[in-house]
Amino acid sequence: MTETSAFAAPAWVPEGALNYLAHTEAGRSIRDLARGAGCHASTILRQIRRVEMRRDDPLVDAALQSLAQTHFPPLALPDQNVTEADTTPDNATFDREAMRVLRRMCETGAVLAVAEDMDKAVVVRDDRAGGSTRTAVVDCTIAQALALKDWINCDKPARISRYHITAAGRTALGRLLAEAENRARRQKETGFAEAQTPFGGAPSVASDQSDDVRHCARRMRYSSTESPLAALARRKDRDGQPFLDEELVRAGERLREDFELAQMGPQVAQNWDRFLTGGGRGSFRPDMQSTGGHTGARDRVARALSDLGPGLSDVALRCCCYLEGLELAEKRMGWSARSGKIVLRIALQRLKRHYDDQSESDRMIG
Incomplete structure (x- = not known):
């Protein structure tokens, strides 16, 4: 093998890092790497020097050490067969x-x-x-x-x-968002337009759910770079004060954080749409039992949405977790224009009280 691609590293690993590890860990010569890559040896040398200079960064150094242990192992003795656990993300x-x-x-x-x-x-x-x-x-x-x-x-x-x-990183984010939108468009054109989530861990909406719920899930705002709460917090009320104070925004972000942690667990049939009242009532399917994973985060989200109740849990789930815009949420729930932000603020106030009550109950007596 004369190419660094022979090492089973994921495709996201930069070429310069692969050449650096192949040279420093696997003992490949710079000329050999250059022949395999079809470039001049000075190009490989510059890549190796650039990576070496970045090892002062603790994250870069840790990434290189992990790749070296899992994908560029040293030659073991005949009676040794030691392999490191591969924690490299696919x-x-x-x-x-x-x-x-x-x-x-x-x-x-x-x-x-x-x-x-x-x-x-x-x-x-x-x-x-x-x-x-x-x-x-x-x-x-x-x-x-x-x-x-x-x-x-x-x-x-x-x-x-x-x-x-x-x-x-900003350029890469734009490319990733564009690729995600293109994939969703291709799936829709080929007849596979099931609901998706921006975290990739939740299943698609059940086929017997209402068209309104499925359409709502397809219209989630994947390309936004900030949550609707952050945009709404910049608005002013009649007195010139922020429409949402930091405590309300923090309550909404806490709900979203737990929601994201719940989605990062193993594939489970978690059906959050049972909390949606706009077009989703009557189509509830019981959640299947989940094993392991981020059950604590799922339980916290479920308790918070249950405490909010119908209507308030709807707008909180749509705007805080699904990142759905207020205008779309108002349309889906049949509300009048500009009424969504008022209901959202009430939901956040109730959500903040829920978290405050949880903190009080968690305190140890004495």
Whole structure:
């Protein structure tokens, strides 16, 4: 084998990283790599030097170490047969998670925070009060892959490193969104227009559900780079105050975070549409039993939506979780124009009270 593609690494791994690992871990010469790639040896040398200079970034260094252990193993002794567990995300998982994370990082004041020796990273966004709101939880393997592709960058690595989206990351997000829209369009044209979710983990809507629910699910706003709450929070009321304060936005983002965590679990027949009242009532199908996975997040979402009740849970699920615009939500539920934002604010106030009550009940007596 004379090509780096012979190593079973996912397609998302940059060519420069593959050449670097093939040279440093597998002992391939630069001329051999150049012959396999059909380029000059100086091109491979520049790629290797560029990757080596980026190893000061903790995420890049961790990504290279993981790839070296799982896809470029050293030669073992005859009596040894040791293999590392492959935690490298596959292409579909990487594309889906990259689109989710990059959309969040495009929001104003958003950064990805990574702490040393932690399995998870978080995307946080600065608020007007000087605090921060957590908007997404990211597996560190995904964060490492994003850094390796230079879609996120950290200027000053530290014990807690803060990463910003790069120009290449914004370009990649546009490409991923366009590809997702093209896939949805092709599926619709070929007769497979089942409902989809932006997280790729939930099943399609059941075939015997009403046309209104299926059409509503197909019209989710996949291409938005921020949630409807963030856009609505910038509006002012008659007194010049923000229409949604930070606590209400934080309650909605908490519901969405749990919803995303629930979708990241194994394939389960979780039917959130039973909380939809606009066209979905009467078509409820019981949820199938789920095993393992993110049952805690699913339970928290179900309790919150049940506490909101009909109508309020509808608008919260559509706008906070499905990222459906207010205009479309009003149309689907048969409401008058500009009434959706009032109902959404009431739902967020009730949701905030629900989370406050949960916090009080969780406190230990004494």
